[in-house]
Amino acid sequence: MKPGVALPRAAGPLLLVAAFAAGAALDALPGGQRINLFAPPLLAMLGWNLAVYALLLVAVARHRSLTTPQRRLAAWLHAAAALLACGAVLSMYARGSFLEFRAGWDSTFFDAPALHRFMQWLFGPAAALGGITLPTLDEFAALRFSAGGGGERAARWIHLYAITLAALVILPRTLLAFAAARASEAPAPSAGARPLQVLPYSYQGAEALRAGLRAALERHVGGPVELQLAPSLAQGEEAQAVAAEVLLLPLTATPEAETHGALLAALPAPPALVLLDESGFRRRFAGPDGARRLEERRALWRSWLVSRHLPALFVDLSVP
Template sequence: MNERTARKVVLMRAIETADTKHEVLSEDDRLYASRSARELANWQAAEGKSEPSLHHFLQQRADLILKRLAERTPAFSSFLHRRPLMPMVAVLLPLLGFIAGAVLDRIGDPHRVDLLSVPLLLIIGWNLLVYLALIVWALIPSKRTGWASPQLLRRLAVGKNALPRKLPAPLAAGLAQYLTDWSMLSAKLAQLRFGRAVHMAAAAFALGAIASLYARGIVNQYAAGWESTFLDAEQVHTMLSVLFAPALAVFPLQGFSLADIQALRFVQEPSPAGGARWVHLYAATLLLLVVLPRIVLAVVSGVRAGRLARNFPLDLGQPYFRLLADRVGASGPAVLRVVPYSVTVDEARHRGLASVAAMVLGEQAQLMLRPSSPYGEDPKDSLRDARLDDAGVAITAVLFNLAATPERENHGAFLDYLVRSTPRGIAVLLDESSLVERGAAQPGFDTRLEERIALWRQFCNYHKAPATVVNLLQPEKYPLDLGSGLALSTAP
């Protein structure tokens, strides 16, 4: 799935999941989009003599839904036609870099070439420091997307956060969720593209300085020389020999001796000849140490960004997509794996879990119920035989009894272990059936139930595992459909 299709699919998912009451997208709208998209996907599969593709189905369905919403809501149409900031940034940064490089080099005496030119030495030194930082960054693992801030990457990925006015509340909520989802999903792509723009800007900055050197040399005669309070001629010769060694090794340029450096000191009369030699040396050094490496880094970032844009990593194993895949027949039965913690699952509650699996993952969903983990036992021991990275499992859900009181050292430790060990993240099911059976007839029970639910939700959110309340004896009490599926934690 390419980036453009993934963006539409993520937007479709955000709108559908926010529109739980079907206010902006009726059930007929959704069924029509699914039916039409399925027919188109089957037609494409027949043309290619292959199985129906979930990618094609999602693309066609997103196009149909977004087109219908745009026809009904002009404000949403304007949102769809927003232009991203990245293309403009990719053009403006190098342009501004070239201008800044040309202007920076003009600071100082326009009639002389300073062998210890501070602007030119700063350009070279800064870029060498950047290369070192990039090497260190590549060697040190990090969860961050790079040196760019998440706020900057979000702005580049989704543009301004302001939503159009006069949007229905569910549509506005869906767009807000989309901005959050897409900024997270495309952070790596935005970082690569921004890095490419920055590298091109750095190369353009050095090219601007080179162009300025040669442009001034056409209309002015350079007087070459140097001056320093703390450095003598021998030290300057050593430093310049190291600095210009790459240029002298690659290009057939005239070198220099210690006597040349001594003769060019500004305490004597500045030499009106030989300025071109130093212009060529600085230009060649900037080309080798700044322009070419930065262009190579920009090309590498561009290639990686292109590969990522063509194969965007959208996880189609999530409940929303698995249910759609079940409808189009593009995948096998989805599996809901339930991991009870200090909970006894009898036959009635087992049937309730099967109903939850069908609601979330479709009628063909399968339930994988693990043995209950004993209270207080180390999760590594109780889950020793569990393949938590099993790609065939769509959702791994921890089952807690709402009647219990959450404890950080027991329930929390169990959640933390699963969140760390499950690549796709986990869901949490809070079963209220036992608590309701015991206290439904007691005065003030509804208030106590709400307080207990709030306590568990806060506890699970703290452990990065959002919770969903269910009643396994009455699964229909809390319907979990396509728009309100299980909330998954984010795997680290």
């Protein structure tokens, strides 16, 4: 998510309604009334959510933090994912109440023992939670459609998918939504202002632009900040770098591995944000091609920072 991204006020509730409706309309049991246990979209839904959890763990491991607008957006997205799964579960039970679904399996590449092991891995926890008996290998092999089996009534498989979705999607996403919403509304420390450590590098005059810097960071985090401005480091002083949430750089400089890369390597932890001040660049290139040069320099920095998994914020600090 890009820094500062947020949903319009009315978009959040509409997103939740749309997610639930999409889940309810989802053909979670495709194939008519004869369904393949390993073909439904529910497997894709489970896989997608597990991938999201993996990405969240990577972000935590890299100490990536979200701004307040990003936390609010994350809360809506987590809630929407939970409601999408809720809609799909209710759809299965609603359709199963008036139609008889027969559950079985077929596969081009896998035999019964392989898919039986996968079934036990996928549904074992749900079976234990719901007190549902899983088929033995012989019983499972008899469910193969291409071997002449007609499958079995799908009730227990619907229960297993419902419990699995509740445990792996609905409950975790709901908890993540509440956590993100709470974090976005939590009061900042120090009399309501959030302390932010800012480290200028190869940057002169940061103190004179303190007002513009505070205004830019308050817009970014969505609330008041207590600016803690460290002395500017010059090139060659990278070893003296101190911990900072925000790294302040002039856009007049181009990214260099020997200097900026060395600085990032010397920092105790990666910064949560790299703020690039455009004021000097705009003064230097104020001619007719200034806008083109500005976009080119932004793109150069953006590409360099993306490759290092760092968010960038481009601001003219001379304009508070």
